[in-house]
Amino acid sequence: MTLSFELTQSVAILGGGPGGYEAALAAAQLGAEVTLVERAGVGGSAVITDVVPSKSLIATADAAVAIAEAGDLGVQLFAKGAHGKPLKPEIAINLAAVNKRLLTLARQQSDDMRAALVEAGVRIITGHGRLDSDNAVVVSTGPGGTDFDRVEADTLVVSVGASPRQLPSAMPDGERILTWTQLYDMTALPEHLIVVGSGVTGAEFAGAYMNLGATVTLVSSRERVLPGEDPDAATVLEKVFTRGGMTVLSKSRAEKVERSGDGVVVTLTDGRTVEGSHCLMAVGSTPNTRGIGLEEAGVQMDASGHIRVNRVARTSVPNIYAAGDCTTFVPLASVASMQGRTAVFHALGDVVIPLDRRRITANIFTAPEIATVGWQEKDVAEAHINGIVHKLPLAANPRAKMMGVRDGFVKLIARQGSGTVIGGVIVAPRASELIYPIAIAVERRLTVDQVSRVFAVYPSLSGSITDAARAMHHVERADED
Incomplete structure (x- = not known):
């Protein structure tokens, strides 16, 4: 249903990821004037550099495994050699083509989401935004921060996401030491990928590159992979990893990661070293909340920088809401989307069902x-x-x-x-x-x-x-x- 107001309500949204996108659509559906501020593109990092490209990469890895294991089902692939002699072809991965495809898919998804917002009547401003007060957003739109746009609104929704956590002893260089947003610049399959971190991100990428044909070493500081997940599930996955040829170093913490010629050296806290061609740092994420005016507006945050929200995505400031990985709630794209809708429904007086952590469905895209x-x-x-x-x-x-x-x-x-x-x-x-x-x-x-x-x-x-x-x-x- 569409709510009617004596005065049109206005909503300003900082960040166009899943949370901001859904908040904008919901607000427009309820008849509000909606402005969305996004610096990288609609969909945010979830669509452009994280969820969409990573799951597209995993889909390619799944296809490679399906071809490799087709023989178990009686499907045999052969090419004819000299004198008609059958040759068993090898599976080859053109990583440059794979990465080009997945980044194209990500951009197309972003464009589709932008078109949906425009059709719904949402005003989109490209630039860096920050809270100016409890009812306004200032957006830097020009090169070098020379041009500004000020947006006043009755309700503000902050959905600025998070970025890969970086360690001083293992700073990414975009070539050999990488975050998960930098993997897609590789033009060839890594000869030996060392993955530091055995949480969801580390496990997904370790499994994907193993299935694509790379040698993979997974460095886990805990006793098993996926330490926060169901132990039976983690045991199954670790068995699959080991059977596929992956080296899993349990109870092994990386102390530092350094370049070494055309490769990398990972030094563990017990003195051991692991040499490889590339290293993926998958050690968590950091909310993008610094320097956007949250403290000045009185919004309460944890020591980690995550915004404290309640079950309707409301912050400590009554007219400011927050959604997604920048909050203290569950860091999932689906949760961010639900938070965005819930925030707008609550702010504009629609029916609201508070979020319940015990009813959230999560998935790890391993194989x-x-x-x-x-x-x-x-x-x-x-x-x-x-x-x-x-x-x-x-x-x-x-x-x-x-x-x-x-x-x-x-x-x-x-x-x-x-x-x-x-x-x-x-x-x-x-x-x-x-x-x-x-x-x-x-x-x-x-x-x-x-x-x-x-x-x-x-x-x-x-x-x-x-x-x-x-x-x-x-x-x-x-x-x-």
Whole structure:
């Protein structure tokens, strides 16, 4: 519905990433005057240098693996040599062409998003913006900061994102020591890529370049990869990494990274060194909140520079909201989008459902993918909630057997007694798609019996979800519908 106001409300948005973009569309839909300030392009770093290009790269890596493993399904690729003798061709990766394609896709996505905003009536200003007071944004639009534009608004939304964290002892040079935004300048596959950091970003890129054919060493300061994720899922992924030839250095912290001729040397805190051709620093991110007037406006932030927000994305200043990776909330593009919409709905008086961390779906785009939602097994183990956990390996799924899938599982978490689904983990190809029915179950508070009564296609990977739900029938003692 469209709200009507006695006086037209105005909204100014600083940053055009997923949060700012969705905030602008929602505000325009509700009839507000909307101005969006963005320095790099609509979509922000998420679209231009992060999510879109990285997942496009991973899609290429997945295709390379599918071709390489096609022989397991009886598909054989041969070329005819001299005298008709069959030759088995090698898979070659043209990284320059791959990077050109993914950056083109990213720019096209940015252009499409910009066109959608223009069609919705959003005013877009290209430049560096900062808060001038609690109801205005000043934008530097000219070269060298010589031209300025001032935008006053009833509501301000800050969605400035974050940038790769840089360490003084391992400063990126854009050639051999790289952040994840600089990988796409490479014209050839790295001979030996050392990835420092085994969180989501490090694991995704390590797996992708391994599958593209590069030698990869992953330096993990923790006991296992993906230390913040489901341990069973991390174990599966580390097994896949090792089987694929990756060297995983657990409990190994990088002390410094240096150039060495046409390569790099990573020195670990225990004195060991690792030599490679390139090094990717995947050690977290830093919010882009410094020097944009937040402190002067009275907006509270953490020591890390992240903006403190509540469940409707509101800051400590009533008419200033914030969304995305620059906030203290979950750093996911989907969350940023929801925060942006929620902020505008709250500011303009529309219906608002406060964000709930326990209902957020997340995915790690490794091979296999790892998708999660809701409460996790560690929450049950640590007695944060009274729940039951059931894990079903994909090896038992007929569709997985047909596809040659060897790794993965479906894990459901249900509340003891009622059988209400409160969480889940899926490790599988396209887990990002398969997690959706579990997310619906968590959101709508469905029981395992209700989930088990939904027909799944036979054979299908999603059938493992209903199979897992059926196996948990004993945990539900609620009355039948």
